[in-house]
Amino acid sequence: MVKIGDIELDVPFFQAPLSGYTDYAMRKLAFEMGCPLAFTGVMLDKIAVHPKAVRNLKFQPGSDESPVGAQVMGSTPEVMAQASAAFEKMGYDLIDLNFACPAPKVLRRGRGGCMLTKPEAAIEIFKQVRDAVKCPVTVKLRICYGYNDGTLENFLQICEGISREGVDAIAIHGRSVKGMYRGKADWKTIKQVKEKFPATKIFGSGDIMDAETAVERYKSTGVDGIVIARGAIGNPWIFREARALFEGRPVPEGPSLQEQGVMMLRHFEMLLKLNPERKSVPYFRKFSARYCKRHPQRKKTLMALLKPKTRKGIHDAIREWYGVGMKDISDESIAVNLRS
Numbered sequence: 001m002v003k004i005g006d007i008e009l010d011v012p013f014f015q016a017p018l019s020g021y022t023d024y025a026m027r028k029l030a031f032e033m034g035c036p037l038a039f040t041g042v043m044l045d046k047i048a049v050h051p052k053a054v055r056n057l058k059f060q061p062g063s064d065e066s067p068v069g070a071q072v073m074g075s076t077p078e079v080m081a082q083a084s085a086a087f088e089k090m091g092y093d094l095i096d097l098n099f100a101c102p103a104p105k106v107l108r109r110g111r112g113g114c115m116l117t118k119p120e121a122a123i124e125i126f127k128q129v130r131d132a133v134k135c136p137v138t139v140k141l142r143i144c145y146g147y148n149d150g151t152l153e154n155f156l157q158i159c160e161g162i163s164r165e166g167v168d169a170i171a172i173h174g175r176s177v178k179g180m181y182r183g184k185a186d187w188k189t190i191k192q193v194k195e196k197f198p199a200t201k202i203f204g205s206g207d208i209m210d211a212e213t214a215v216e217r218y219k220s221t222g223v224d225g226i227v228i229a230r231g232a233i234g235n236p237w238i239f240r241e242a243r244a245l246f247e248g249r250p251v252p253e254g255p256s257l258q259e260q261g262v263m264m265l266r267h268f269e270m271l272l273k274l275n276p277e278r279k280s281v282p283y284f285r286k287f288s289a290r291y292c293k294r295h296p297q298r299k300k301t302l303m304a305l306l307k308p309k310t311r312k313g314i315h316d317a318i319r320e321w322y323g324v325g326m327k328d329i330s331d332e333s334i335a336v337n338l339r340s
């Protein structure tokens with residue numbers, strides 16, 4: 001059992017925030033496969049304080065997914081606090097502050113991973129957000145800005161400061177900001193951070209591509225939770241597998257082709273309810289590329305799934321390679337149920 005504030009989770013494997021991926025559709029399927037907690041992709045604080053944007057369906061949490069964390073990014077404590085309160089009001093169950101994003105345009109604006117160069121500002125943002133909401137507040141960090149530039153000290157200062165101010169959990173991606181996604185994640189440092197801050201909930205992130213690794217990292221590092229990121233794209237079954245292993249059961253057999261096809265079709269149909277067809281079709285390609293990794297004829301399936309430019313084209317490809325069509329899924333299974 002993992003507790004984040006008053007939220008209780010029965011297994012320690014969570015769906016990571018993934019910008020451009022973890023929308024309602026991906027989160028809902030993760031929950032169905034046994035994931036106990038999911039996050040939105042990063043959202044700019046300015047969005048939440050804009051009433052028109054808040055009404056956009058894409059920013060709303062679902063009524064059939066819970067608990068969901070809204071991940072917020074910005075650089076001004078007052079706006080971050082206002083935004084967090086707005087997301088809480090929209091129904092999100094917790095607020096996660098992004099002090100980790102390595103995108104150059106984000107860093108240029110002093111946001112995301114840039115916080116590792118200004119620890120006092122990061123702690124001040126946390127304090128103001130903490131005061132502005134009732135729900136749990138977590139923070140996402142990388143272990144430093146660049147290696148050997150002194151920012152590991154800043155990272156520890158932020159962990160110290162936000163622990164003192166009552167952070168509900170810190171999720172640590174074991175790479176530097178400058179390192180982007182290169183090299184292997186540094187789990188040794190993640191383990192040391194947990195040892196240094198035993199009273200703070202620490203979640204680890206980095207290179208969790210299968211259920212075995214998720215369970216192994218959990219057991220060998222002493223962290224309180226494992227964040228599954230790229231390993232869950234087009235692979236919601238990873239949560240079912242991690243849960244089984246964690247509970248001492250054998251890993252369930254992989255999904256049949258029929259199950260895979262149903263999952264893909266449902267995922268695509270839910271996307272269509274939130275975005276127009278001209279956006280959903282290309283958007284779904286990056287999911288298809290991952291889903292078809294399990295197909296015995298991966299390359300041919302991938303080619304077939306990447307070509308279509310229309311909904312019908314995607315349907316035809318799924319029918320051809322997985323033997324699944326709309327008659328195999330119910331309306332209820334592709335319903336988009338929002339909280340407001």
Ligand SMILES: Cc1cc2nc3c(=O)[nH]c(=O)nc-3n(C[C@H](O)[C@H](O)[C@H](O)COP(=O)(O)O)c2cc1C
Nearest residue numbers: 016017018019041042140173205206207208229230
């Ligand atoms: C495409 C992509 C988008 C991401 N978006 C976010 C994000 O919005 N917020 C965040 O905190 N981390 C984001 N991350 C980082 C992941 O949550 C995770 O910490 C990182 O990918 C390391 O885990 P992995 O090696 O298991 O993928 C993103 C990563 C990728 C690959």
